[in-house]
Amino acid sequence: IAQITDYVVDELFYEMGEFLASHPQLYVAINLSASDFHSARLISQISEKAHSYAVCIGQIKIEVTERGFIDVAKTTPVIQAFREAGYEIAIDDFGTGYSNLHNLHALNVDILKIDKTFVDTLTTNNTSHLIAEHIIEMARGLRLKTIAEGVETPEQVSWLYKRGVQFCQGWLFAKAMPAREFMQWLANAPTPISRPQPPRHAEI
Known part of the structure; x- marks a missing residue:
């Protein structure tokens, strides 16, 4: 590799x-x-x-x-x-692996990228949007920048912006x-x- x-x-x-x-x-x-x-x-x-x-x-x-x-x-x-x-x-792809709050703090990183899995269901009734909200709040508490991956609709951008996500990437752009x-x-x-x-x- x-x-x-x-x-x-x-x-x-x-x-x-x-x-x-x-x-x-x-x-x-x-x-x-x-x-x-x-x-x-x-x-x-x-x-x-x-x-x-x-x-x-x-x-x-x-x-x-x-x-x-x-x-x-x-x-x-x-x-x-x-x-x-x-x-x-x-x-990258945060929320799909094995990290917990203790490990995240210990790693001392700068940016969290929210996995597309959670972005896909932000504007639906699926409860997975609660996980995205938790990740955003956790990043804010640790003073980390946030990037949402796989953004495909203006509605997703609006949802993320209202909750303080600084950057988006995806096929919408x-x-x-x-x-x-x-x-x-x-x-x-x-x-x-x-x-x-x-x-x-x-x-x-």
């Missing part, structure tokens, strides 16, 4: 490094595996790549799925090292696309990206 991660990091900067450097208000998120958090080797690799392309560290977010944090004792020091180097850490197509899509977006705007993000 380490070789795959190395390839992803190389491709990210090869395809988007110059674009990110010229648009400092944008950021990308790199999804890492659980095993990538067993050592801190990637910190220097990503930092060197960012420096070589004049990309700010704050433009790179690090994501791992909630299931990747089962071994909290082994993972926590690496998370701390990433954060000390200036990277924000996000727990755009489907997944290759890097070049993504950059062109941003260039044609209604909000000009030449001026400072609230950060947008893509995932690699």
Whole structure:
């Protein structure tokens, strides 16, 4: 898996490094595996790549799925090292794994991403929306940023916004696309990206 991660990091900067450097208000998120958090080797690799392309560290977010944090004792020091180097850490697909409040506090992450499973039923009578409300409240209590995944309707955006979720991602805005197509899509977006705007993000 380490070789795959190395390839992803190389491709990210090869395809988007110059674009990110010229648009400092944008950021990308790199999804890492659980095993990538067993050592801190990637910190220097990503930092060197960012420096070589004049990309700010704050433009790179690090994501791992909630299931990747089962071994909290082994993972926590690496998370701390990433954060000390200036990277924000996000727990992806939150609500589908094994985390509890104690582990979440111990991990000391920056962002919670609410899994699409809960977003799908926000505006229905399904009681799973109560779980989403609990996750949002928990994130607020820990002063974490929140991102809702899999948003597909304006009604979902309204529901999430009213409850304090800062960011949404999903097909309502755009489907997944290759890097070049993504950059062109941003260039044609209604909000000009030449001026400072609230950060947008893509995932690699």
